[in-house]
Amino acid sequence: MQGVTSLRRIQEFLMKGEDQKDRDADNVIAAVETAAPDAPSIAVEHATYTWEDNDSTALSDINFTAKKGQLIGIIGEVGCGKSAFFRSLLGNLHKTNGMALYNGKIGYVAQNAWVQNLTVHDNVVFGKKHNNDVYEKVVAACELRNDLENFPGADQMEVGIGGSNLSGGQKQRLALARAAYQNADIYLLDDCLSAVDANVGQNIFNNCIKSILREKTRVLITQTFQYLPECDYIYVMKNNTFVEQGTFEELHAQQGSEFLRLYSNYVANVSHQDEHGKRILKRKMKNGIKVTQLIHGESRDTSSILKTMMTYIKYGGWFNFAMVVFFFFVSSFLLLASNFWLVLWTDPSKKDQ
Template sequence: SIRQVKEKDGTTNPSIYKAIYLFARKKAAINALFAVINASASYVGPYLITDFVNFLTEKESRGVKSGYLLSLGFLCAKMVETIAQRQWIFGARQLGLRLRAALISHIYKKGLHLSSRSRQSHSGGEIMNYMSVDVQRITDFVWYVNVIWMLPIQISLAVFILHTNLGLGSLAALAATLAVMTLNIPLTKIQKRYQTKIMDAKDNRMKATSEILKNMRTLKLQSWDSEFFKRIESLRSVEYGWLLKSLRQAAFSAFIFWGSPTFISVITFWTCMFLGIELTAGRVLSAFATFRMLQDPIFSLPDLLNVMAQGKVSVDRIASFLKKEEIQHDVIEYVSKEKTEFDVVIERGRFSWDPETTIPTLDEIELKVKRGMKVAICGSVGSGKTSILSGILGEIYKQSGNVKISGTKAYVPQSAWILTGNIRDNITFGKEFDEDKYEKTVEACALKKDFELFSGGDLTEIGERGINMSGGQKQRIQIARAVYQDADIYLFDDPFSAVDAHTGTHLFKECLMGILKEKTILFVTHQVEFLPAADLILVNDA
């Protein structure tokens, strides 16, 4: 839906409100129809009560047939009400689940395409908050949206029934009902402000908690755990304070609205007594039944306004996230292998991590790598070695120049990324298991001895973020993952930094110069002993 809005409006930042409307309008319209039928049928009972009481008092003169017809009317109205209610409730749940899946999918895809600058302002904890808390609040609104169509019908029918039975007394009931509902306006504004504060406090707590959990080993080694525990407690106390204020305000709203039916009844009957309107048994019972039916719109209105306030805040937060800057999608030009002998070409490349700066990270880069070449990239720390690989991947902002790639790419970053699961799944990474290819990959990446040490071999479960693996093991697993993908171009960012000299030599000879000897490889390294084997050496000078 967001893509459709983007194409239709010709804008890079489509309205999420319009996208949600286009996504949900058909199903929401069907749900609204059932909700209106449900609201209308629910007032048939209170409307017929007066006639039913009159029939009981005048049973001999009116005959049994009219009693049967009244009973049939009660039964049919209740059946229609129940069936319609089940349908709109089921439809609302179904639509909520579909909208939830769509929003989570868009947030996830957006997270994959965020630029480096956008990633700095959104931690993993914040993005998880969008997927869990904010999306849930939007789906809650889908449930309550049908109350918007039901409220005017319920109030109109209630006033009609009261006017039929009590005459001008119904105006007092309407005035009392509107007065109670008007109290929602200031209460909703306060609740909206509280919800904004709660979500900000929750984001700060989740961000701090996520960072602490990622660096728990360092905190334990330095005995900083108690200090950071106090920080988490202070952030939690701020969130607790706003939650307490929100709940107090909700309790005050509940007190007012639970007492509202009694208040409306007293006002209405006092008005009838003042105007001299006769209160018969049938009229009083019908009025009480109508007041009972009025409880639903009165009770649901504060919840509706509260959910609307929460939903508005959550939609704005998600909309703000979805409008964040992305990596450039047209930065790389892909060329077929038949049209060129070069796998990687950079012409007059000008790259920068900050798109707004006038001083680029890399300037006037000229690079042509033929198919099958081995290119070593070396230089001092911070000289831009990783930035060259990022330019080939399209992860860094390209200010000018051309980047042409011929073939598929596989990238091995400096810090190992490990998927929770077993070792084999981390290496195959969704590809079909080929035993011969797998064994060659494991042997080339020096993982055979490691598998012998593990009780489950390559089926050993890896803890979250590879917590039960050493740095060298995690590095070799991600190298094996890249090798198993059988790409055309391999980008290694200092692959030997986490392994010892002997293992590094084995990886270079058996992996880079062995199993990948036919592939195009660009590798960043500080080990000068590997440079003579390279076909081209790039030296970055900071």
């Protein structure tokens, strides 16, 4: 029933006419295919965006420029519109005013890493032809080599649905490796080092973002100031727009700026976390608690399923077993009936009947 309903809705969607509201060349993101050699990779001027599902403003009066080969940093508080800016560059927001152009193929690494239920290797190459030199460089630069050595089957290990066999840091590094392997012209990196520790993050920043991708245009959203001094240019976002911009030295010299406020909060927070971590470690050492590996390899025991089932039935009684089976079928029927009723209730063609 659910499958039939889904297929019908997909058919209705595919049969709809194209929406022409975003076809105006002055009102969409345009790819500049015949740009001059010194043309910027991304150019946004006085652009305002709204969310696709409603008319509320997502970004207002955005001015942004990224030249070819530049490393741009974007900093701001949580919820200020940084990820929405990337969504606007990807064409997922509706532009109501201004101009936005980009020149080249875009590679995107989301904050919440997305991986396919395939092998590690297939997630990296992502449908492209395997190039061993590029593959090995990308895997090493994204700090995946040690992981592959510990994985059963190395890069042929299945990552599982939603990357269930991987940690958060491993998924983020895998997503970054996939993007780097695609050899795009522009890379939008949405806080892609947030799930790894500071040392690993710095290695990836040096070996991948600043080395392998050094000739690409890179825009890095970050919540930490660790990488900003090495950025060519920085934009500060607040209340869904860019309020300050400049090099790290220029922004750091501006008294009373939003950048300095964020920097002061960051320094205070890092100092507090370091002291808190030291206190916890000291307390563990004092109490004799051994810090060991939290996650161990899994093991699996196999035996006769039928024998186990018969043991449960024997001790529970045949009557109770029959009642369990009966109520199982009753619950399945009621669930199916509720889905059927929901389909009838939400069918627009039935509302006036």
